[in-house]
Amino acid sequence: MAEAQAISSTATPGVSRREFLTYVWAASMALFMLEIGAVSVLFALPRFKVGEFGGIFPFGRAGEVLPKVGEDPKEFPEAKIWLVNTEKGILAIYKVCTHLGCLYKWVPSNFRFECPCHGSKFQLDGTYIEGPAPRDLDRFVIYLKDSTGRVVAQTDSQGNPLPVSDPNLLIEVDTGNKIEGKPAQKPRA
Numbered sequence: 001m002a003e004a005q006a007i008s009s010t011a012t013p014g015v016s017r018r019e020f021l022t023y024v025w026a027a028s029m030a031l032f033m034l035e036i037g038a039v040s041v042l043f044a045l046p047r048f049k050v051g052e053f054g055g056i057f058p059f060g061r062a063g064e065v066l067p068k069v070g071e072d073p074k075e076f077p078e079a080k081i082w083l084v085n086t087e088k089g090i091l092a093i094y095k096v097c098t099h100l101g102c103l104y105k106w107v108p109s110n111f112r113f114e115c116p117c118h119g120s121k122f123q124l125d126g127t128y129i130e131g132p133a134p135r136d137l138d139r140f141v142i143y144l145k146d147s148t149g150r151v152v153a154q155t156d157s158q159g160n161p162l163p164v165s166d167p168n169l170l171i172e173v174d175t176g177n178k179i180e181g182k183p184a185q186k187p188r189a
């Protein structure tokens with residue numbers, strides 16, 4: 001009885017207790033929906049800026065930025081990648097060794113990547129050659145766009161080399177979209 005009196009004493013004069021509770025419930029629901037909306041917008045926003053590792057790197061026209069087929073790879077330190085051009089297509093290879101995370105180097109005289117930490121070695125396309133690394137080098141997804149910004153091709157889910165049909169296509173690398181290298185093909189002991 002005392003509780004009912006307390007609630008009714010907080011209600012605005014002229015508004016019934018039922019109406020008052022309905023208003024309180026509606027206000028709570030509106031606040032809740034507002035919070036859900038704000039969280040959704042925050043999640044929809046890109047987490048990384050363009051040109052920031054973890055985000056998209058636009059590199060310009062394929063004909064200008066790519067090494068020639070079979071040539072030494074091109075290093076892009078800010079994106080932490082090597083751009084590689086093979087007969088099958090192009091690759092954006094992550095600069096971090098798949099063993100324990102050292103920064104491996106390209107050794108032109110041996111025409112392969114070599115890790116100074118524990119000696120893992122990889123071919124131009126990132127395929128494991130020898131050493132303790134458990135898998136091939138990791139790759140990032142590449143987008144090829146036309147001059148209107150339309151994506152005309154992109155790296156497949158296996159991370160296979162992406163053929164470039166036109167040197168005028170624009171290259172973008174998504175450093176937030178990494179594809180792990182395949183398990184190393186090690187000789188049987």
Ligand code: FES
Pocket residue numbers: 097098099100101102104115116117118119120131132133
């Ligand atoms: S970190 Fe590269 S071989 Fe160990």
